[in-house]
Amino acid sequence: MNVRLYIWQRGTALLLLPLLLLHLAVIFYATRKGLSAADILARTRGSVAWALYYGVFVAAISVHASIGVRTILAEWMPLPARMVNPAAILFGLLLAVLGIRAIAAVVLP
Amino acid sequence: MAATLQVSLWRGGTEGRYVDYEVPMRQSQTVLDVVTFVQRNLDSTLSYRFACRVGMCGSCAMTVNGRPRWTCRTHVSKVAADGRLKIGPLANLPVIKDLAADMREFFVKWQGAKGRFAPSKTRFDPIERILPDSAPRIAANAAIECINCGVCYAACDTVRWNPDYLGPAALNRAWTLVNDVRDAGNTERFAAVAANGGCHACHSHQSCQEHCPLALNPTASIAGLKRRTAQVYLRGEIKP
Numbered sequence: 001m002n003v004r005l006y007i008w009q010r011g012t013a014l015l016l017l018p019l020l021l022l023h024l025a026v027i028f029y030a031t032r033k034g035l036s037a038a039d040i041l042a043r044t045r046g047s048v049a050w051a052l053y054y055g056v057f058v059a060a061i062s063v064h065a066s067i068g069v070r071t072i073l074a075e076w077m078p079l080p081a082r083m084v085n086p087a088a089i090l091f092g093l094l095l096a097v098l099g100i101r102a103i104a105a106v107v108l109p
Numbered sequence: 110m111a112a113t114l115q116v117s118l119w120r121g122g123t124e125g126r127y128v129d130y131e132v133p134m135r136q137s138q139t140v141l142d143v144v145t146f147v148q149r150n151l152d153s154t155l156s157y158r159f160a161c162r163v164g165m166c167g168s169c170a171m172t173v174n175g176r177p178r179w180t181c182r183t184h185v186s187k188v189a190a191d192g193r194l195k196i197g198p199l200a201n202l203p204v205i206k207d208l209a210a211d212m213r214e215f216f217v218k219w220q221g222a223k224g225r226f227a228p229s230k231t232r233f234d235p236i237e238r239i240l241p242d243s244a245p246r247i248a249a250n251a252a253i254e255c256i257n258c259g260v261c262y263a264a265c266d267t268v269r270w271n272p273d274y275l276g277p278a279a280l281n282r283a284w285t286l287v288n289d290v291r292d293a294g295n296t297e298r299f300a301a302v303a304a305n306g307g308c309h310a311c312h313s314h315q316s317c318q319e320h321c322p323l324a325l326n327p328t329a330s331i332a333g334l335k336r337r338t339a340q341v342y343l344r345g346e347i348k349p
Binding site: 075 | 267
């Protein structure tokens with residue numbers, strides 16, 4: 001960990017805090033109101049706002065989590081030092097791909 | 110309380126074993142007294158390190174019943190209520206022999222953290238007046254009493270997991286100098302402690318402040334370094 005990674009990790013944490021709270025609020029709203037899958041899709045399909053909101057969410061999580069995983073790999077895993085950065089980047093990309101796939105599934109018309 | 114202490118001491122280098130000794134119990138006996146008794150009366154080949162015996166020099170730190178401690182100021186009655194002592198060399202450092210750990214990497218990391226005063230004036234300049242109650246002096250005071258005993262280094266999880274980590278003592282020293290208004294080496298120091306293995310590697314487990322015999326708080330010093338280096342990095346004054 002160095003200051004550049006530290007800023008990225010803390011910066012994305014700061015960004016994630018309100019996004020996460022809103023995400024939880026959305027979950028509570030959807031379950032309390034008893035929204036069906038069709039109801040939810042009706043709200044999200046074609047919505048630029050939801051795409052942007054979860055797009056930023058996924059990007060921030062991918063960066064934040066891969067920096068954390070990088071430290072775990074470096075300190076706890078018997079991985080050669082040169083493999084740590086590629087493995088952490090791969091993990092971040094995997095999160096990004098899974099996240100974007102999930103967003104595409106609910107916002108694309 | 111038993112009249113004798115059952116003492117296990119680490120014998121050997123990295124490969125070695127604990128050997129048992131019986132040491133008479135004395136009033137106001139310190140752990141260092143126990144080790145000295147063994148060396149003077151039971152086995153003169155026992156190696157250990159000490160100098161001042163009064164908690165000033167930082168030479169005699171060892172692992173006592175699983176915790177790193179300064180042995181000259183640790184009373185047996187406080188740590189061995191059952192009359193048993195297990196004493197080994199400091200953790201997280203190579204063992205030279207018996208209870209003497211190799212402190213080289215510890216001090217090399219002090220230099221790595223730029224823990225050396227960089228004067229801003231020469232001997233021909235008048236001595237700078239630093240008011241004891243000024244804010245920078247109070248900030249420097251907080252971390253200044255370190256005796257380099259290595260207890261924090263031995264207690265630190267991050268040191269154990271990350272061989273590049275500079276460690277709490279070196280970073281604590283760097284923070285003292287960051288707050289020293291007479292020092293002129295901060296740009297270089299910030300770059301050193303903001304790199305890989307620097308202050309941002311700290312997980313804030315706070316073992317250093319838990320074990321520091323002088324009750325210093327290196328975790329707070331490291332948190333200060335994290336803040337200051339983040340500021341200078343965002344201003345573009347250092348590159349990691």
